[in-house]
Amino acid sequence: MDSSRFRQIVGCFATGVTVVTTNVDGQLHGMTANAFTSLSLEPLQVLVCVGKSGTCLQQIKSAGAFGVSVLQADQEDLSNRFAKSQDPEDGQMRGAAFSTTPNGLVRLDGALAHLDCRLAQCLDGGDHDIVIGEVIDGDASESGSPLLFYRGRYAGLAD
16 A cells, blocks of 8 residues: 555545644744544543654644644634644744633634643654643633544535
8 A cells, every 4th residue: 555545545534623833932833733632531631643854843842732723614724824834933823813821822713622731742653753742721612613624625514
């Protein structure tokens, strides 16, 4: 099997879309991630897969923490914005509206849900690292629908 066929097959699994954010001494960074899931209830943990060749992995390791914003169906533009490789910015988030949580992490405005995570562990996962975060805070909107990714395209929930 080659990587193209593999991507085609795993693309049949619909995922939500998140933006993982970091804050290293005011240098803010974010990346789009759909390889995100809950991991454990005891302790509260999530995992996200982060490419080894990008900037975000080193930022997460330097910060020792990261935020996860779960995007709403109308936030496709944010997903595309953070899918592009870019260097961290001083106090900016690629022009996206955001707030800073009491833990100093970034929460994208309008997101369906948000988690603040303390870095617990990084495991080797081929060309990615599996980043495990201990959830220390979070919140969720009372309404809204998630942005989904399916077969290489954005999708939404059916009525």
